[in-house]
């Protein structure tokens with residue numbers, strides 16, 4: 261057993277899922293959010309996850325009751341971290357927010373506490389500068405839809421204690437993740453350093469009018485025999501996140517095409533109130549935006565294509581000869 265008493269910070273899209281996943285797998289979790297409405301939203305999401313686990317994932321009521329019994333909620337940081345073995349931070353992706361958070365935590369957490377961040381873009385080597393124990397600072401990075409996309413990317417910085425790194429891999433496994441050790445600091449970890457260029461390239465082809473998004477996704481899905489293309493993935497991440505990443509790339513790298521992509525997303529989706537799935541993290545979109553409907557259509561279309569008699573018949577005839 262690695263860590264038992266956990267404090268999670270930020271009860272939003274990711275933090276709520278992280279806390280739920282940990283509590284469901286037996287950890288005692290104090291959920292902290294600096295904003296009372298944020299904490300209330302986190303509680304609401306936990307009730308949704310409970311329903312989802314019973315309806316879709318075969319959980320029984322006792323497991324759900326036990327999970328809730330292991331969850332407590334607070335807006336007081338000192339209470340949250342005062343007796344924590346481990347802190348899992350999912351506060352907003354802003355350097356100043358993270359700095360203020362970690363400096364304050366360093367004042368209240370006991371010496372034994374290990375600090376982890378779920379930051380998507382800020383490197384541990386940078387954030388470690390804000391804490392009193394850089395050797396116990398590292399990233400545990402989750403993917404949205406934590407229980408289905410259950411990777412736990414563990415990444416330290418040059419000064420992270422290797423024993424702490426190994427312990428965090430064990431912890432990731434204990435909470436139902438597949439631990440992914442990243443032994444050299446990599447911006448975007450493994451998943452985002454692969455996903456971002458993929459999504460950026462797809463967006464660019466759409467914006468330049470190379471093809472429509474249905475055809476781009478269909479090309480990927482049929483060729484790789486997979487259930488999701490780049491636009492399906494972008495919808496799942498939330499178009500707000502994709503927009504911010506495209507804007508950042510456009511502003512900080514020579515890839516100015518990314519700014520056109522950001523503008524396109526803003527004009528065609530965000531301003532029209534089609535933000536993707538970010539308001540209902542981890543749950544498959546069942547209604548709402550045109551974009552989500554188009555994505556579900558693509559999946560259905562592909563399934564129909566693959567099982568249509570016209571495609572199966574020749575295979576069957578060949579097999580009998």
Ligand SMILES: NC(=O)c1ccc[n+]([C@@H]2O[C@H](COP(=O)([O-])OP(=O)(O)OC[C@H]3O[C@@H](n4cnc5c(N)ncnc54)[C@H](O)[C@@H]3O)[C@@H](O)[C@H]2O)c1
Nearest residue numbers: 270271272273274275293294295298350351353379380404
């Ligand atoms: N959304 C994703 O797909 C995803 C995936 C992996 C990692 N992450 C990372 O998780 C972190 C959180 O992202 P999110 O999408 O959950 O954001 P979010 O905006 O949905 O949630 C942030 C939460 O933090 C709360 N908050 C604001 N200031 C705070 C503070 N000072 N202390 C504590 N809580 C505070 C807000 O009230 C809100 O509930 C980011 O670092 C992001 O990079 C996000």
